[in-house]
Amino acid sequence: MAAHGILLVDKPGGLTSHDVVARVRRAFGTRRVGHAGTLDPAATGLLVIGIEGATRLLTYIVGADKTYTATIRLGARTSTDDAEGDVIATADASDWAGVDDAAVRGGIRALTGAISQVPSSVSAIRIDGRRAYDLVRAGETVELASRQVTVSRFDVLAQRREGGFLDLDVVVDCSSGTYIRALGRDLGDALGVGGHLTALRRTRVGGFEVSDAVTLDALETAVPLPPADAATRVMPALHVSAEEARALRHGQRLVGQRDRMPGAEAAGIDPDGVLVGVLEVRGHDIKSAMNMPEAQS
Template identity: 80%
Template sequence: MASHGILLVDKPGGLTSHDVVARTRRAFGTRKVGHAGTLDPMATGLLVIGIEGATRLLTYIVGADKTYTATIRLGARTTTDDAEGEIVATADAAAWAHVDDAAVQRGIRALTGAISQVPSSVSAIKVGGRRAYDLVRSGEGVELAARQVTVSRFELLAQRRTDGFLDLDVVVDCSSGTYIRALARDLGDGLGVGGHLTALRRTRVGGFDVADAVGIDDLAGARTLTPAEAASRVLPVLHVTADEARDLRQGKRLVGQRDRLTASEVAAVDPDGALVGVVEARGHDIKSAMNIAEVQA
């Protein structure tokens, strides 16, 4: 039987997230595999993979905040807002005259905090049932609505000038749904020189870190986090008795117990350390929102 759990994979550049899922299916001998958040082929870093029953946890992981390291190239804009697209405009000397260190820092500050962001047109967002990037590649125009995101950290680590461009190495902490390519585009546009992403690495998803991930060639036999271990990294934990665990698994409520919850969604763990499921308040009671079968602990 395939493992039931969460696998952390360090995706290399050149592979799609679906490629990693396909390799995981082969390595673990199961079709029931999914991931919590796509990485572009150009990007590297952390993919959180769910296997068998633990795929049900992905819903609670995909919305976690994330950390990225990236390189933004100022001085050119591309069709995809990253290095895989064609350059459509480059900055001239007059545009660069207004770009100094202070201006770059002001631009970064303007894109920090709660901001309104228009996603890149080559994102995986669906428009009329089709992915935006498929529409763009087929030659159709795409206009995506702005969305509210939070960039809690946008920090410049290093910068260097090369061939008429200014490369910025940055680290970004952000809410789910933030597009780092769009940050690069908007920073360049705000400075009047254009910008795009040349490197991107995801280092953290919620309580999961790329330092704990396995390489793409080490999937076979890789250790997975149990559902309880994984859930405890993204949700508060409620320890329940064996009787309470049985009742929750059978769809019964814990009557009058809602005050035991510390958040709207909480991971219930039984005395054996197995994840019962995710529970929530229902009136004055506690009720399961999602159960994990006992054999998957």
């Protein structure tokens, strides 16, 4: 049987997330592989990969908040909101033209907190079953609806001015569904000079850090995180007895036990440290919303 669990991979630039999944399938000898959120081909960083029965956990990981580092170039807008597209407008982003430190701080402040954001037209959002970026490449006009997202941190780490452009190295903590390309675009638009990303790296997904990830060259010897370890990085644990674990695995409830739950969801852990499943409250009871296969838990 193939190894199972959650594998953290540091995706290099130039590959799609599907390319990485294909590499993991070959390395682990299984088709049952999935990921918790795509990265653009040009982007690098953390992909959270589920293998075998642990793919069931991806549903609970994909909505976790995330951290990115990026470089935003102010002074040029592109057709894709990143460096892969064609430059469609330019403007002077020098400080004497009004794009000084105070203006940048104000623009970033307006894009921090709960905001309404229109995703990039070349995002992976599906429209009538087709990806938005496929529609754009086919020459169709794509208009996406705005969505509410939360940007809890948007800090400038460094900046460089050259030839009328202002490059900002930034770090962003945000809710799932936030498009960093759209932040760069919207900051440039607010400052009246246009903006796009020239680099993007995902460094965190929930409790998973890119510093713990393996490279593609190390897949053959990589050891996935056990499901219990992975689950408790995204939700609190609830330790259950062996008898309770058997009941939960057979679809039974822990009657009248709702006060034991540490949150809306919890990772049920048996006395051997094995993940029983993801638990939830039903009325006054606790039941399993998702059971792990016993041989892979």
